[in-house]
Amino acid sequence: MRTLLLLVLSMVTVVREVTAQDAQCVLERAAMVETIRSYARSHVSVLGQQGLSGRVLEAMGQTQRHLFIPERSCSIAYADMPLPIGAGQTISQPFIVALMTQLAYVAPDDVVLEVGTGSGYQAAILAHLARKVCTIEIIPQLAAAAAKTLKDLAYDNVSVRLGDGYAGWPDCGPFEAIIVTAALGHVPAPLIEQLKLGGRLVMPVGPAYTTQQLTVVEKTGPGKTTTRAASLVRFVPFTRSPD
Template sequence: MSDPDFTTLHQRMIAEIAAKTIFSTMHLGKAALNPRVMEALSKVPRHAFVPIELRPYAYVDTPLPIGYGKTISQPFIVAVMTDLLDVRPTDTVLEIGTGLGYQSAILSELAKQVYSIELIEELARQARQRLARQGHANVEVRIGNGCQGWPEHAPFDRVIVTAAPELIPPALIYQLKPGGRMVIPAGLPESQQLLLVQKDEEGTVSTREIFQVLFSLLEEGEPD
């Protein structure tokens, strides 16, 4: 497909996300996502972060397989999770589950620095290449156990997790700054909820359920 074809499909994807947001007002508490989030989604070419054979489907609002039993998330879910995270230009963000780097690229447009952890070495290698080709120099990708976070760069203003544990890993809560936010799917496979986790300035943690989701399971791998 040519770049003009992708441009039209990309614009349709953004319009579909806006429409689905209106229908999700009851869950989200608003009818439109942050303009900064929508701008980032408009700037990052999703087709650059999917396997080449799936590029014709890059702008369909659906998850797509990326190998190793993993997927790139549905664009609407990426949009909602990014909006809930409320990333500021000065923030340092921890991402668990790099995949091929699409969510990392969106975060790169919004944050000062992104640290992303991927368990599968080949996906991490490809993500680094794809992010570099798109000029996202403020993303650092590491191969490792996401459940342990990234202590060397903690604490983080924001944490986002793109695979679902049954329970929120304690290390991720610990590495979240007071005043910080985490967006994470969690729960048993048949009853996962997208959660917004907030830590107030005194360190008290609260959670809010957004809506039911279905993510691949967060694998712990070997301890780092």
């Protein structure tokens, strides 16, 4: 009887600790969304007077970023800064995630490609907005961890593939939007080919380990695109397969 009582008391303590942690995460996440909203007001030249859409802000507020970083700490996860996720890679600053998502103009029935899954956080954000998300990661341990996290959190509309994202994922497309989360000196032609007419590609373009231009490419016709630079950013370099 005493053992049972101790077990019950222990379980109550754990539940209280989990509840307190969940409450902290909710508060930290709400504060993050307000910080993002504030940053958006200072990026009128990029976002326009309308700023970030309610759908994007809602997705940022619903996605548990702390579950996509190794520490799983709310106080760390919801700070507006990039964080290491292992294998020399990072999870992007929340505002940059929101900005890239906004620039992609994802609609509810869209099929979206992400190149550079990382921890799976950007894919989770997109999953709230699109019908289907296809995401490619070249680093095996990151691809496996992201796939597990997304599955555990019931993101059933996300497919994770291990491979070189330069060639895209033709069997999963064509795509209304493509987001690339690593920097390259040019936009890969296969990704443009897999965009639907009117679709958008958002990616950092520029040399590694320095400032790049967050670039938006819109497919306006067969073999035709328009390109604009949206903002200065700094991303990890695009990793290619040695083959």
